Amino acid sequence: MKRTDTKSHCPVNFTLELIGDPWSLLVLRDIVFFGKQTFKEFLDSSERITTSVLTSRLSNLEKHGILTKQPHATDLRSSLYRLTEKGLGLVPMLLAMMEWGTTYDAKSAGRRKKDFVERIKAEQSALSFEVQNIVRAGGSVFGEPRQ
Amino acid sequence: MKRTDTKSHCPVNFTLELIGDPWSLLVLRDIVFFGKQTFKEFLDSSERITTSVLTSRLSNLEKHGILTKQPHATDLRSSLYRLTEKGLGLVPMLLAMMEWGTTYDAKSAGRRKKDFVERIKAEQSALSFEVQNIVRAGGSVFGEPRQ
DNA sequence: CATTATAGCTTGCATTATGCAAGCTATATA
């Protein structure tokens, strides 16, 4: 079974099957946080994705309507990759990942990033807190409490 | 290079390296949404994780302080897996994934799940909207606008 | 007490995805 074969119709699983590989979200991060748009710019990220994997990830993201590939305005060799509305819909997930990673990675980040993360924390939804309290107390969102 | 080797100290990458495999988040989903706590309960999920992979994922999540393994109160064969505060910190990410998956998966979900997702959408942060608008306009969070 | 079932873990092999290196085509630049 391939990693992206449909294993269930749980929405969390659906999301994982589309963008849960080790690289797709890093490409989306590069677009959202750093404004990258071209193959070369993605290639230059500090995680050192290889050309073969990048080609595969970009084509997959385009195939699933998460980004579009447009011809570059002046350079015919190049293309511009931009987020669709579906891709923009992943911003809350990226913010949540950034917040968690910043909180728990021993290597602390710069001032600018920390300020941004403080805003994410400050705007955390009441629903998130509610769910955390339920689970902390031994319950769950759709299940009955156990203890 | 292993998938979990440190490739950078970007917080998004950090999060991916800890829980970005195809299975860890499904275990966390089972805890948060369905109140599962034991090996057997995780094994029974509709995605059909195998025992070998489940063992590996649980031990990894415990190693990283995302969940704890406690002896079962009455059954000495069994253990209870519960989220730590660090694990609870992933709730916003799970909610974001659930919201996106429900919105874009053709197979629609039940009424109860949809109502929940409506609440996630309703409580989406002002920051998320702001970032979406910036990116829609060709800019990015930490970069300069391009067009 | 003997038998059977269950919880969790381990192993072995096939398949899939990624890491890495190299090279290829078309276009741009000097």
Place this chain on the structure above:
DNA sequence: TATATAGCTTGCATAATGCAAGCTATAATG
């Protein structure tokens, strides 16, 4: 004309997963 760049493709080694089987300790059943 020569060289550099953008993006893509291929081949091979390694890592992770899918799948099947079996193993140990404990629980439940007669």
